[in-house]
Amino acid sequence: MSFNVLWFVKPDGGAAARTFTRIVPRENWAAMQPKPGSKTLFEAVAETFGSDGLQQWVDSFGESVEWLKSEFWRYRPDLSLVP
Numbered sequence: 001m002s003f004n005v006l007w008f009v010k011p012d013g014g015a016a017a018r019t020f021t022r023i024v025p026r027e028n029w030a031a032m033q034p035k036p037g038s039k040t041l042f043e044a045v046a047e048t049f050g051s052d053g054l055q056q057w058v059d060s061f062g063e064s065v066e067w068l069k070s071e072f073w074r075y076r077p078d079l080s081l082v083p
Contacts, residue, residue: 023073 010019026032034040039047046054 004025006023006025008021008023010021042054042058045057049057
């Protein structure tokens with residue numbers, strides 16, 4: 001699995017209160033579809049570590065995340081600085 005990921009750190013003050021944003025750029029909506037024959041992350045983890053390992057991974061990941069939300073961002077040159 002290979003794709004570009006951008007990370008932004010929101011300057012909201014304090015090392016303990018940092019907010020991280022992960023952005024996975026795509027050219028268009030169609031580019032969000034999985035490629036034929038590709039595996040999901042869950043399938044790859046289950047294949048490598050078995051179903052018990054997958055459950056442990058999901059549980060440990062869930063415990064490390066305080067909150068999660070998804071957004072779609074679109075670059076608007078007329079409203080933005082050059083990224």
